[in-house]
Amino acid sequence: MKCEVCQQREVSVHLTNYLNGQKTEIHLCQQCAIEKGYLDADEESYTIHDLLSGFFNVQANPTTKAEPDHRAEHQLTCPQCQMTYQQFNKIGKFGCSKCYQTFSSFLNPIFRRVHSGNTGHTGRIPKRKHVHLQHQRLIQNYRDQLQELVKEEKFEEAAELRDKIKDLEQEGKSSAKKGDEL
Amino acid sequence: MSLQSFIDQAISPWMQEQGPDHDIVLSTRIRLARNFTDVPFPLKADDTKLQIVSNWLKEHFNHQSFLEYKNLEYFDMASLQQLEKQILVEKHLISPLLAERDKVSGVLLSKNEQVSIMVNEEDHIRLQLYLPGLQLERGLTEAFKIDDWLEAKIDYAFDQERGYLTSCPTNVGTGLRASVMMHLPALTLTGKVRKMLPAIHQLGLVVRGIYGEGSKAHGNVYQISNQVTLGRSEQDIIHDLHSVVKQLINYERKARQSLIEQSGIRLEDRIFRSYGTLKYSRVIESQEAAKCLSDLRLAIDLGYIQDLSTTAVNELMILTQPGFLQQYTQEILTPEKRDVKRASIIRERLSIEDK
Numbered sequence A: 001m002k003c004e005v006c007q008q009r010e011v012s013v014h015l016t017n018y019l020n021g022q023k024t025e026i027h028l029c030q031q032c033a034i035e036k037g038y039l040d041a042d043e044e045s046y047t048i049h050d051l052l053s054g055f056f057n058v059q060a061n062p063t064t065k066a067e068p069d070h071r072a073e074h075q076l077t078c079p080q081c082q083m084t085y086q087q088f089n090k091i092g093k094f095g096c097s098k099c100y101q102t103f104s105s106f107l108n109p110i111f112r113r114v115h116s117g118n119t120g121h122t123g124r125i126p127k128r129k130h131v132h133l134q135h136q137r138l139i140q141n142y143r144d145q146l147q148e149l150v151k152e153e154k155f156e157e158a159a160e161l162r163d164k165i166k167d168l169e170q171e172g173k174s175s176a177k178k179g180d181e182l
Numbered sequence B: 001m002s003l004q005s006f007i008d009q010a011i012s013p014w015m016q017e018q019g020p021d022h023d024i025v026l027s028t029r030i031r032l033a034r035n036f037t038d039v040p041f042p043l044k045a046d047d048t049k050l051q052i053v054s055n056w057l058k059e060h061f062n063h064q065s066f067l068e069y070k071n072l073e074y075f076d077m078a079s080l081q082q083l084e085k086q087i088l089v090e091k092h093l094i095s096p097l098l099a100e101r102d103k104v105s106g107v108l109l110s111k112n113e114q115v116s117i118m119v120n121e122e123d124h125i126r127l128q129l130y131l132p133g134l135q136l137e138r139g140l141t142e143a144f145k146i147d148d149w150l151e152a153k154i155d156y157a158f159d160q161e162r163g164y165l166t167s168c169p170t171n172v173g174t175g176l177r178a179s180v181m182m183h184l185p186a187l188t189l190t191g192k193v194r195k196m197l198p199a200i201h202q203l204g205l206v207v208r209g210i211y212g213e214g215s216k217a218h219g220n221v222y223q224i225s226n227q228v229t230l231g232r233s234e235q236d237i238i239h240d241l242h243s244v245v246k247q248l249i250n251y252e253r254k255a256r257q258s259l260i261e262q263s264g265i266r267l268e269d270r271i272f273r274s275y276g277t278l279k280y281s282r283v284i285e286s287q288e289a290a291k292c293l294s295d296l297r298l299a300i301d302l303g304y305i306q307d308l309s310t311t312a313v314n315e316l317m318i319l320t321q322p323g324f325l326q327q328y329t330q331e332i333l334t335p336e337k338r339d340v341k342r343a344s345i346i347r348e349r350l351s352i353e354d355k
């Protein structure tokens, strides 16, 4: 698709405009979007916010809003911040951490689109609050390594690792208990 | 105030150091987005709720020191003048978004201005750490230490499946935006940057021009950062960014070399014309100043000009922004008057004898 303004470059920005309650869609190349003031290349969140609200409309709500099938999702409301799915779809931002659970069934396609196909976190875990998660991940890593070792028939090393895992699991149980008591 | 003492205030201490690959990389920034678990994000929180966040940060971190980041000081956005905010924006210590906010918000700044923790911007916490030159790995390590220090006192919004929860879906997961500011005059001059953009985008990275006054591009300086924050570890994100930046550095150095070989005299002519413009002009727009400063930086890096340091160029890049010009003159300036003042500050700075 060619840009609406210059008719030359490929479209890279899809914008949804709400003017007097009227919804219009605009498709522009990056350069024209910046020149027309839709994209501010300096402020990333604004830029991506606009890109995203375009994405959402395409992604989670492909047909017109009058479709009865979509009624249900429109009425979804976050119990903590009262954001509705419709608002979320329009603004392209979450209102609180509970929104993630509230709208969870719609999030994978959005995340996949924004994050090159990814939907799950594999990075850092908060140290203090989520010790058990770190623990679990460490154990999982060791288990993966263990399988590799067994495959490669390195049984001695595998046995060592298995003991390590056992220790870790034991540690996890006792620290979880401590946590309960607190 | 003398220009020298004004400069001393205007330039963050870390900017005066030369980091790795400083001939091409100006600075490295690590940003982590974090939120309190029990408070709605700033988008949906009323002032009472936002006050809980800012009070908490003030109570636990104001006037605290952590490692070499001494004397964190909290600035309430509401108590700052318009011009003061603009200057913080021009120093990249706060975002334009935070400067414009009328809700309860603020920033915790370390004395050395390396750490800036924006409070109630789009997320409750935006931790930013700056280093000179290309230092992604070190930046990440340092940012993690500060992150742990904060987390000791804050219950972060975190989900096993989605990671750190943020207001915008583009930040979820690691909440990490790592960016590198690069000066790429030769790649720009030869039109190669444009050709490289699609490939860089495909790697999940974003390239932006750095913008000055209005929406005019600022002197061949680009910001390269990661787009993807979910489904990859912080180390992997940094690693990818680092290798692309390294490649760009190589290409830029090669492009500089071939510029010298193929059109040495014309390059030299361009550079010295720019130097002349900076030294002698009486009226200069920010766009032209940025272009000439870019040429000047290149000239220093290539050894064409030896009696001047890159520090002078760095200073001028910052000082010639509208907020700083007005701070220096202590008055609100029309754009025309700014162009006059800009020219005179540049002349004055270039006439200070350099080491």
Ligand SMILES: [Zn+2]
Pocket (backbone or CB within 6 Å): A003, A004, A005, A006, A007, A008, A009, A028, A029, A030, A031, A032, A033
């Ligand atoms: Zn166009």
Ligand SMILES: [Zn+2]
Pocket (backbone or CB within 6 Å): A078, A079, A080, A081, A082, A083, A094, A095, A096, A097, A098, A099, A100
């Ligand atoms: Zn919510």
